[in-house]
Each structure stands twice: as structure tokens, then as C-alpha cells.
Amino acid sequence: MSGKELSKSYDPKTVEEKWYAFWLAKGYFHADENASGASFSIVIPPPNVTGSLHVGHALNSTLQDILVRWMRMCGRNALWVPGTDHAGIATQNVVERQLAKEHIDRHALGRESFVEKVWEWKKEYGGRIIAQLKRLGASCDWERERFTMDAGLSRAVREVFVTLYEEGLIYRGERLINWCPRCHTALSDIEVEHEDEKGKLYHIAYPLSHDHNIRLTVATTRPETMLGDTAVAVHPLDPRYKTLIGKTVDLPLTTRKIPIIGDSVLVDLEFGTGAVKVTPAHDFNDYEAGLRQKPELPRIKILDEKAEVLSDIPDVLPDALKHLAGKHAKKARGMVVELLQEQGYLIKTEDHAHSIGKCYRCKSVVEPYLSPQWFVKTGPLAGPAIAAVGEGKVRFVPKGWENTYFDWMRNIKDWCISRQIWWGHRIPAWYCDDCGEITVSRTDAASCGKCGGKNVRQETDVLDTWFSSALWPFSTLGWPDKTKDLAVYYPTSVLVTSFDIIFFWVARMIMMGLHFMKEVPFRDVYIHALVRDAEGQKMSKSKGNVIDPLVMIDQYGTDAFRFTLTAFAAQGRDVKLAPERIEGYRNFANKIWNASRFVMMNLDEGFAPNSELVTKNSSLADRWILSRLNSVTKEVQAAFTEYRFNDAASTLYQFIWHEYCDWYLELSKPALYEEKGSPARAAAQTVLAHVLETVLRLLHPIMPFISEEIWQTLPEAVRNAECGMRNKKAGKACESIMVSRYPMPNEKAINPGIEQDMQMVMDLILSIRNIRGEMNIAPSMQITAIVKVETGEIGEHLEKCSSYVKTLARLSELRIGIAENKPKSAATGVIKGAEVYVPLEGILDLAQEHDRLQKEIAKISKDIDVFSKKLSNKNFVDKAPKEVVEKDTAKLEEFKAKREKLEQSLKMLG
RNA sequence: GGGCGCUUAGCUCAGCGGGAGAGCACUGCCUUCACACGGCAGGGGCCACUGGUUCAAUCCCAGUAGCGCCCACCA
Secondary structure, eight states: OOSOOOOSSOOHHHHHHHHHHHHHHHTTTOOOTTOOSOEEEEEOOOOBTTOOOOHHHHHHHHHHHHHHHHHHHTTOEEEEEOEEBOOHHHHHHHHHHHHHHTTOOHHHHOHHHHHHHHHHHHHHHTTHHHHHHHHTTOOOOGGGOEETTSHHHHHHHHHHHHHHHHTTOEEEEEEEEEEETTTTEEEOGGGEEEEEEEEEEEEEEEEBSSOTTSEEEEEESOGGGGGGOOEEEEOTTOTTTGGGTTOEEEOTTBSOEEEEEEOTTTOOTTSTTSEEEEOTTTOHHHHHHHHHSSSOOOOOOOBOTTSBBOSOOTTBOHHHHHHHTTOBHHHHHHHHHHHHHHTTOEEEEEEEEEEEEEETTTOOBOEEEEEEEEEEOOHHHHHHHHHHHHTTSSEEESTTHHHHHHHHHHTOOOEEOEESSSSSOBOOEEEETTTOOEEEOSSOOSSOTTTOOSOEEEOOOEEOHHHHHTTHHHHTTTTTSOOHHHHHHOSEEEEEEEGGGIIIIIHHHHHHHHHHHSSOSEEEEEEEOOEEOTTSOBOOTTTTOOOOHHHHHHHHOHHHHHHHHHHTOOTTOOEEOOHHHHHHHHHHHHHHHHHHHHHHHTSOTTOOOOHHHHHHHOOHHHHHHHHHHHHHHHHHHHHHHTTOHHHHHHHHHIIIIIIIIIIIIHHHHHHHTSOTTOHHHHHHHHHHHHHHHHHHHHHTTTSHHHHHHHHHHSOHHHHHTTOOHHHHHTTOOOOOGGGSOOOOOOGGGOOHHHHHHHHHHHHHHHHHHHHHHHTTOOTTOOEEEEEEESSHHHHHHHHHTHHHHHHHHTEEEEEEESSOOOOSSEEEEEETTEEEEEEOTTTOOHHHHHHHHHHHHHHHHHHHHHHHHHHTOHHHHHHSOHHHHHHHHHHHHHHHHHHHHHHHHHHHHO
16 A cells, blocks of 8 residues: 555545645745736625625635636636625624614714724624635635725725716715615615515595695605605696696695696606606605706705604694604604595505615615715716627626626616715715815815815715725726736636626726726626525525535535535526535545545555556556546536536536446456556556546546545655646646646547447446346346357457456356357346346246346337337438438447347247 | 526436436445445436427427516606
8 A cells, every 4th residue: 555544534624724724834825926827817706894604605706716726727827816895884784783782872982983993893803704715715815815995995996086086977966865764874776675565555635726626636655755745747748637737736734835747757647646746855756857847846855864754844734744753754654644634635545566675785665865975977987898898808607697787787877976874985075164165185185175275074975885896806906006916917817706796896897997997807707696595595694594604514524515516506597505415515525535545555555657558558448437537627628618617517526426436446446456566457556546636636626625635645656747837847846736737638548439349348237237136136146147249359349358347247257259149047138239148047037037128128119119200200311410310220220139139038038 | 567587307406409317315235345425226207388490399489377586766
């Protein structure tokens, strides 16, 4: 035995810790910007500092790690930049909740102290997810770890903000925006999640001012907002109402007279009553309608920033206001309806389903809210970003996601970037108390840029978290400085993410990258599946269906977990993960482990591969497995190149388990059991070790730990045979599989003829095994098999392989020949070119054999039916490609011959 | 309202114009000197439905039904 000894089963825990530390110590994760070779770079989608690793992160990170490890082994200058996002609202909420437990309110604490608290929190917990990524085996360049609020990244944020402001692409103005009354801040359009909810549609009568007997009925889902109504709109062509346009109604519960206006956009003739109340300060449609009027409709706010009714709404009757003031909108709704009913204005109430906007962070109902905010003018940025994808400078994989991107980008609205919270990049704008001017500056302003006055106050708002994320691909590489990193690693090679942040992040990175770097931020965008639980539900804490990756890792090992994710990463699909799935791949890891033990047990002390011997003395099995290995290598390379991760995984699984282990290991045993020094034995040893070593390297990107552990125990001569260029150049022995060279296929070794020959041997073995199984012959019983071959050539071929057949079918004797005849009492099998007899004198159960043959005949008859039908169709013979017809004809003949033989045997049974 | 996706073995899913596949689960046999986290041998499917294109359809097209997701201001 050579090399270190492996224990009987694979124990992931100690192995993982050991090798991760080793890789770190060796500095393998670190990319050298001065190194030669084409670069390959990825920036991680920065997880929120508040987060802990969930299965989605695990999938995302595993795929990135596979690509980086693979490319690194292919000799590329590979960089994976890690980091975290400060996650403005989310993090502020977490810290607020924590303080609430201590009965501390952030307002009592004050801005500065609160932000300090958040930094403290970040220091303590912000690294958690990074630590978890390490357990996953992520080969990130930790020396380049970034945080969106680092000094460097903050400088980039300011540079971008000021530049865009100077270019007129950032502006400030009072607009109707989405407001979360709980988080107390503005949100962008895409931060609002719409949910369908059962509500009511209230029909309310508004009396005409000039004749209270005529009443205009409006329908609304939000009656409380009537306090802010400043018009009633009808369709300008509506015969019922068009004469009323220009008249006024008396708004109930108030002293306000509001005009009846015509608006063909706002009013749908088919819906409701045909008349719509208009509340420009609390509804997006009404806001737009208000702007369309000349003069614009007044905007009357009725709710404050907590969505509670204001106490000083103009014109509202004091009695009503007294009741309503300070009440939350939802409560006020009921009260307003009650008041309207009392006073006879409520016509009817009906059920009505409509969608309602909720805050994506806290799920509170979002209110349209009129307030001064900062915006990015997106139109000029979107144009080039659309073109870049259209021209293929950025490629979505799968391609279908391009449409999602285009649809959104073509209808893009200005981006509200200000947030009324404290945690984040404070907007670099200063208001002058003397002249009212705004100064926007790269450095903190001490005086007004216009009048020079010293009474300047910095804007209290911070920027949307996604503003800094949008810069991530270049800010992490040192921008705005002109760094070597940028020159070498920008644009990045691929962005790996899931579809839910195409708008939030991908689109904005493309816009910012093009604008500031004049170059796309990444070539490919690989969109992977969304992870759901076994029931297909989106995993969430509230549903209690979260699968904790770390629990899975503890239970089954990182490699098994990674392999599971990879195998399930089929494109365009959701991943439904159940813990039992991982168990199967844990078993796979163990299988590899034990196969490796077997190989090592069969290598002699001081073993060295001898490729010359292999060319001279290799067996059919040797050449077969080498052919298969190279096909597999080719397929895995292709799969990774095309982001078909699951194909790579299943190809390797299939090959290792069902070809290398199930067949080759068994086939190699006869040679291995020959005496020391036998050329066949040495050849088998060499092939056995070579295939194992190669397969470990193929597997390494997916299963980094077990591949390294086994690889390190291989004899040095085996490892050095395929060591990486990088080490060879440095004159160093290969120290790790991580820096060894990724296998390339040797096309010359791929040999279909060999595979056919091998197939025949396998068929023979399968046939005998089938007889054994179906006839209930104990595995311990050694039996004889007789093979009557059709040609001498086949006989010779099988004769050469007889030791395989004897071992794998557990035979005491194998007779092969043209002249062989069926013994009196024997079970029969048929393979291509030969008949197989297993003499069972005194054992043969005629009934059982009868059943078995009939089953075989039935099976083959089905095939014959299919092919006969096909081939008797003239059109098929005439129009189908020749090869197909020829192939099928040959098959049919083969099947027919087989059936005939089986039927003969059946007859002879009597 | 618009768009996208899905429907294949009991379960989870691959496949994709020419004889229906994998893993898990199931049945039988086997503690054989790599592995019982194992081996060998099996059972199981009108590939949702209806039409169309084609010599040939699970695969392409149209429609139907069911499920899921995304986008949208219909009061």
C-alpha cells in the first residue's frame, strides 16, 4: 500500500476545516493583478450585512465558486471579489428593534449616536454571513473584501452623485412618492410589492352645488381620502355628465366646493359610476390628472408621515375633523363611512378585490405621499443600457430574461433615491439658510457655493441602498482612481444572480457602468433558479420553511450540499430542495471515498504511473475507461462553458459511480490480482490511478474538499503527472489540487469502436446476471456459462475478455465457441452475435425459465412492433434520412434474430 | 389587463423531432476481501387534454384546462 491511509468512511468536518485553512495560508484565493494570463473576474452580489446565509445565497455562491475554481485551474487570472451591502432600511430596522428591546427610541438617541450603534452592530454581526460563505468553501479573494460604506466606496458614491447632479441627471423636487409609514421613508417604485386584497367599493353621493337634489355618485376604495378631494372627474364624452363639466359639487363633510372636470385618461366609461373623485395628494392617477388640468388642481394633504389624519385639513367641518384627527388611515376609513352614512351620502357598499402596495422591507401598507425627494433622471442612462444588451455586449443566460429587462427599461421611471433614514450614504447636498441655494459637493461644504454664507445644513436624507450597489463592479476595484485592478478585471466576466433583482441591481449596474466606465460591467449575466422548499413555496422565516444551509452542511458535509445545489441548478427552473435529496449526494461522496481507498490499496509501495506500459499492455477495459474519461472531460468542459451546471454534475455522477466504480473497478480486478510485476497489472494500476486523479480534478470545482483530501493522499508521482502550469513554471511541486491544471480532453483517446467492443462484454455479463437473478441462483454459487458465438471473430474477442466475464458474472467455467451447443437442461440468454447458456442440471425450474423467456420475448416483441411499423411505412423509407433507415433496419433484424432464438429456446422447454 | 414559465414513473426533476430517462422511494436476492452511506436483479409511465404541421411528435405550432411567477394607476 502506498500513500497515506484513508479511513473507512468520509468525515467532512475535519477535512473541510483543514483544507480551507490550508488554501488561505497558501494565498490561493488571492488574485495578483500583475500576474500574466487572461483575467476572469466575478463580483459577488453583496449579501446584506443583516443576513445569514440561506439556501439562495448558498446556490448563488456555489455556482460562482465553481466558475472561479474552474477558471483558475484553467490558468486564468481569476478573481472573485467578496463583500457585503449596508442594506439601509433593513439594517436600520434590525438595530431599531434591538434598541426597542432596551426601550430605547432612535430619536431619543439622536442621529449620530444611532449611526454609531449601527456600526457597532455591523462590527459584531456583519461578518456572520462572510464566515458562513467560508464554510461553503467560497474561494473569494478576502484581501479584496469590500463593504458598500467603506471609505473607498463612499468616495465613489459621492463622485457619482455629484457628477450626475452636475450633468443634470439628479434633481430634487416635490413629487408624489411611495411612502412607508412604518419605516418612515420614501421608497422607489420597485420597492413596493403589490398584493391582491379583498376590499370594498364605496359609492358616495356628491351633491351639485347649484342644485342639491342632483347628486353625482362616485365610487372609491378609499373613502377617507375624500377629505383631500379637489375635483370630481368624468369622461368628457360621457353623455350623462358632459354638461356638468365646469360646474362644482359640495364635498360632503367639508365646506369645500370642488369642480367637475373632464379627463379621458382617468375615467373609464365602463367602470363604476362613471364619475371619479380626485385626490391629487394621495393617489398617483389623481396626481397626474391634477397636473393635466389648467390651472393644476390643488393638492391637499390629509395624512401625515405616519399615515394618520392631519388635524388641520382645510375646509373640513370641525366636528368631523375632531373625530378623525390623529386616526390611522385605515381606522379613519370606517369613521368616514359611518359619517357619510349618517348624513345620507353613502349609496351602497360592494365587495371589490384590488391590489394594495406593501413595503418590501416591513410589509406595511405603503401610502402615496407628497414630499420633496431626490431623483435620478433615468431616461438618458437607460438608452445606452438597452442598446448594450440589444447589441449583445451583455448577454443574458438564459436569453429569455432579456425581455424582462427590456420591458422594464423601456418603461423606466425616474428613480427616487432619497430615503428618510439615518443609516446609509448621506446625500452630499447642503442647504443655505441665507440664500436658500443648494450646494452639492464632493467634499463636505462649510459654506454656501453661491453666497458664501456659513449657515449651511447638510441634507438629512441618505441614498437608496441600491445606489451604491449599482456602482459595485467598479467601486470595488478602486474607482474613481485609475487602478491596475480596474484595468485588469473590469469589465467583469459574469454576474451570477437570480431574476428577482434584475431591476433593482442588474439594470442599474449596466446603466452606471456604461455611464462612468464607458463599458459594460459584465459580459454575461447568468440568472439561476430561485430556491423554494419541497412544497414550492418561497422560503421565508414567517412560513417556517427555511432550510438552513449550515445545518445541512453539518449533517451531510459541504461537498454533498454543494453537489446537490449544482445538480438542481437547471436553467429556468425553481429549485425545490428537500433535505433527503442531499443524503443521496452524501452517499456519492462516500462512494468516491471508498473507490479511492480501493485504488490506493491496490497501488504498490513507491508506485509510479507508467504510460508506456499502458500503450503496450492496456486491456480493453483500460482503453474503454480512458475513452469514456475523455468524453466526460469534454462534456464537463462544455457544460461549464455554457453554464449547464447540472449537466456537469450529472455527467460526473454517472461516470464515477456507474462506469468507473460499477464497471471499471470490477473489470480491473482480474489484472490487479495478477502477481506483482505483471505488465497487465501495472497497466491497470496506472489507468486506475490516472482516471481517479483526473476525475478528482474534474470534480474539484463542485466538490472542493473531498477532491483535495483524496488527491493529497495519492502518491506524489500520480499527482505530479498532471500538475498545473503555474507550479511547473515556478519549479514547484504541485501543492494542491486547487492550483493544478483542469483536465482537457484528449480527442484521440475517444474511441467508439472500443466502446462497442466493451458493450458486448457488458451485455454478456448482464445476460448471465439476469439469468442468475431471475432463476434465483445464489450469488455464492459458482456456475458455468456456455457461449455459442456466430463468428470466430466474436469468439476470439470474447475469449480475450473471459476473465472479466468470469469475475463479474461469478463463473467457475466459461466456454466460448462456434460449435458449442445448448446442454439439455439450461437457461438461455441472447445477446448480439451470441447465445448464452447456463447449464442448470437438476436445478432448472422449467416454469421459472418459461416465465423468464416469455418476459424477454414480450419485451423484444414490443420493440419489433415499433420498428416493423415504422419500416413498413413507405413514406418513412423514402423520406427519412438514409442513416436513420439503415440504422433502424439493422436494429429490426437484430431484434428479430434475438426473438427467434428466444422462441426456439422456449419451444425446446416443451 | 399584459407577459413569462410549468404540467414526463409514487415523489423531486432531466430530456427533446426517430426505440420513454435519472435520483429517491418500492420488490426480490446478497453482510462476496473499496463501500450496507453498499452490490446484483426487477416492477412502475395514453410524457395534462384537443387539434394541426411532418414519413415520424413527449419534443414544433394553435387552442383548452390546471398550477406558479412577474409587470400594470383601472376608481
